[in-house]
Amino acid sequence: GIDLALRPGAVQGLAGESGSGKSMTAMAVLGLLPAGGTASGSIRLGDEELIGMPSRRYRAVRGRRIGMVFQDPSASLHPQLTVGAQLTDVMRTHLGLSRAQARTRAAELLDRVRVPHPDAALKKFPHQFSGGQRQRVAIAIALACDPEVLLADEPTTALDVTVQAGMLHLLRDLAIERNLAVLLVTHDLGVMSAIAD
Ligand SMILES: Nc1ncnc2c1ncn2[C@@H]1O[C@H](COP(=O)(O)OP(=O)(O)O)[C@@H](O)[C@H]1O
């Protein structure tokens, strides 16, 4: 059992040893538990109850109202699609933006997460970026539809220690500036004490 509340503009930390169920907790919120897994009780997003929500409506929540950043950006980004295609797809699907509108917004997002040369970056594939830059791209995708909630599952574990701090400060700044409710999952208590509210 787990009981927690996220607040807009705050970073809530979820710590625990490996295998304790942190990732399953995030997956339960997204309605993506593996086959055979069920979540019971209540998961509320504003006034809406997510448990038992029909899958069609859940698809409008996932990626739109709840963004997710996974541990390993080389596994969560599609290797054969450009960063621009991956960023604009989600906005065209959920927000109904035109190709041109989505492109403009995609470049703004990359700039905000401090990926250098956003226009050129849109045309590149994930493997053409460093690990840290890839994770910034993944954060941009998670934020593309201006979600209310951002679930970050060990977002810095796959990165060099030198770029971890920058990534965590970025998440914190984004939480405040976008009034995002962030769940930061980690097994690193140092990270947690530095960043979480
Ligand atoms: N609430 C739960 N009920 C049943 N099994 C669980 C539960 N939480 C986690 N597990 C099992 O434990 C495994 C590890 O959980 P996971 O969420 O990946 O841990 P963490 O992210 O904390 O390392 C999962 O694959 C799942 O099989």
Ligand SMILES: [Mg+2]
């Ligand atoms: Mg995990």
